Amino acid sequence: MTKITSLADLKNIKASVEAKMSLRERSETPDSMVQIRVAMATCGIASGAKIVMDYLINELDKRSIPAIVTQTGCMGYCYAEPTIEVTRPGQQPLVFGYVDSKKADQIIEKYIKNGELLDGIIPVNYENIEGK
Amino acid sequence: MKDLASHILDILQNSVTAGSSLIEVSIDELPVSDKYVLRIVDDGKGMDAETIKQVTDPFFTTRTTRKVGLGLPLLKQNVERTGGSFAIHSQLGKGTEVVAEFGFNHLDRLPTGDIAGTLALTASSYPEIDFFYTHTTSIATFVFDTIEIKEKLESIPINDPEVINFMKDLIRDNLTSIKAS
Numbered sequence: 001m002t003k004i005t006s007l008a009d010l011k012n013i014k015a016s017v018e019a020k021m022s023l024r025e026r027s028e029t030p031d032s033m034v035q036i037r038v039a040m041a042t043c044g045i046a047s048g049a050k051i052v053m054d055y056l057i058n059e060l061d062k063r064s065i066p067a068i069v070t071q072t073g074c075m076g077y078c079y080a081e082p083t084i085e086v087t088r089p090g091q092q093p094l095v096f097g098y099v100d101s102k103k104a105d106q107i108i109e110k111y112i113k114n115g116e117l118l119d120g121i122i123p124v125n126y127e128n129i130e131g132k
Numbered sequence: 133m134k135d136l137a138s139h140i141l142d143i144l145q146n147s148v149t150a151g152s153s154l155i156e157v158s159i160d161e162l163p164v165s166d167k168y169v170l171r172i173v174d175d176g177k178g179m180d181a182e183t184i185k186q187v188t189d190p191f192f193t194t195r196t197t198r199k200v201g202l203g204l205p206l207l208k209q210n211v212e213r214t215g216g217s218f219a220i221h222s223q224l225g226k227g228t229e230v231v232a233e234f235g236f237n238h239l240d241r242l243p244t245g246d247i248a249g250t251l252a253l254t255a256s257s258y259p260e261i262d263f264f265y266t267h268t269t270s271i272a273t274f275v276f277d278t279i280e281i282k283e284k285l286e287s288i289p290i291n292d293p294e295v296i297n298f299m300k301d302l303i304r305d306n307l308t309s310i311k312a313s
Binding site for chain 1: 133134138141142145149195197198201202203206246249250253254256257258280281284285286288291292293294295296297298301302304305306308309
């Protein structure tokens, strides 16, 4: 029989994460990390936002980029879903539209790593969802 | 929505927006009585009777970013086309309960989809909210409780990618072992 993951396995995960965190010296505050919010309302979900979020979490981890990926509500760009809002440390947030896994890969490689802009940015006088 | 997990992901956002601190999700598979019951209960700000009447109207929404609100109407539609029933109970200041009873054997009942991913991603996006999930089949009940997980994690954040993947495996493996449909 194949092994079923149980709560007891959490101990190993905890040890592994702790080791990784001490490597990063625990100096990272959320402000010094890349923050990504994936629009996860009805429109986003129906367009595949969950797949994009899964992809971002795993790829950023694989590429050792410290980031926080969270969900947010609808930003009002339902026509361009899935949309994500990327905030590089110390910079204004940017909203990207029509993000699939391929686009997400480009966003990581070009914008997140090097600050290069690429197609698909939704130009807005930005207001975040809480500010509306 | 292509599957039930997407609906859950969607409705959970309502509970999150309502400022809940504990959100309970339960699925009961009752093939004998031909029912598949999804319940989502939160302790958020609730709604008054007038609002409850309007929430399944696609042209009603409390948000200001757009003029339609399709989450609940789409769920209601998918429930009703399996011959099931859909209900919302809510009290201002107390919380809201959404109950979707699908017909278990109906051909139009949506596939379950990625419940594990839905719960893991939502729990990690809102670390300050607790999620309690139970899934009951004729074999057993599986319980997923983020309070328990956070206690075990101590200072490790629940939104660490390794923890997210652990939660996914935990839910997926256990749902398979209780033969969730």
